[in-house]
Amino acid sequence: MLTREDLVQNRWLSQIMFLLWILALSLILAFCYFASSLCITLLLASFLAIVVDPLIMYFERWHISRTVSAGALIIAGTVLTGTLAYMSYRQVSDVVDDLPQYARRVAEVIAPLNKKIQKVQDSAGRLNSEMPTKKVPEVKIRGEYPEWTSYVIRGVGPVSGAAIIVGVVPFLMFFLLIQKNRLKQKLAIVWGDAIDVSAMATRVTRMVRGFVLGNLVIGSLMALVTVAVLFGMHVQGAAVLGTISAFLNLIPFLGAILGSVVPVGAALLQNEPVSTLTIIVVTVISLHVVSANLLVPRMIGKRVSISPVAATVGILFWGWLWGLIGVLLAVPLTAFVKIVADSHPSLEKISNLLAERPSAVPPWSRVSEVRAPVEYRQERIDVRK
Secondary structure, X not given: OOOHHHHHHHHHHHHHHHXXXXXXXXXXXXXXXXXXXXXXXXXXXXXXXXXXXXXXXXXXXXXXXXXXXXXHHHHHXXXXXXXXXXXXXXXXXXXXXXXXXXXXXXXXXXXXXXXXXXXXXXXXXXXXXXXXXXXXXXXXXXXXXXXXXXXXXXXXXXXXXXXXXXXXXXXXXXXXXXXXXXXXXXXXXXXXXXXXHHHHHHHHHHHHHHHHXXXXXXXXXXXXXXXXXXXXXXXXXXXXXXXXXXXXXXXXXOHHHHHHHHHHHHHHHOOOOHHHHHHHHHXXXXXXXXXXXXXXXXXXXXXXXXXXXXXXXXXXXXXXXXXXXXXHHHHHHHHHHHHHHHOOHHHHHHHHHHOOOOOOOOHHHHHHHHHHHXXXXXHXXXXXX
């Protein structure tokens, strides 16, 4: 039987363990914040390696070694990515060359609004001239980057940091692919006593592939519909605009807005009528609603298996930590935390907080279910008396 001294000692030990957990989480959070480029590089390489690993396994069935197939696949992917980036750069440069012409069109469109604003300013100026005020010199402090730019590059850093990440990811991805089995053995040796490494790796693999492939399928379907609508409205550059709009639509929270701004802005610069702009906005918002409420739960929700509240909090947290990259990776990262919590009994509370449906019934619920019939029977006895 435990004595009072044993209870006090156990309470002190639990408090010390709680403080140690807080310290460990704080250190992990600080490392992820200050070494964001390292973490993002490792995550991107790991996610991409998980996605393309089925192709490597397919080539292995044809007696092609992992080294040869992984190297060929990464080289082909790098060449394809570079080609798409170059084509995108050419199109962006063409748009930049046409900016003066677009600026004149925008000025013509907003000219009536500017006249109304000028009238209001003139009226306010006449009122202010009647009231003498002392002018205070205005001081402006400019940072190195605008606020939105600093948010976008928060996890990646300037152009040099992004270039380093892009250059390192293919090599790290190659080594992860050819060292797949050895990595599993190493993880089993290090954490095999605490968790089932094989089961956790299987769940992480299914989650990442379901998330990436699901978003790819949804984005492709949305791109086809958007491109068809833009072609029907005779908008120039419908293929590029529709594809960009569709995949911007997959960004949480702001996806529908960003997905509408791109084609609407292009159509506005092309002097399209208001009816065309309305059709584009309705199409993009309708696609966003359908994908968010019908396609995403069926294609991605089952593999991710986190609650909408957990996903929203995860987007806010990872976005604060790593900016735009954190927002894009928030859902799989939150799902990864849940999978890790599922793999260890001591983290069951964290798993239930993130899960859409908690796996364990709370003790107070079980107690209430047991007490309810007893209280009901007691009330019936009192009534009969």
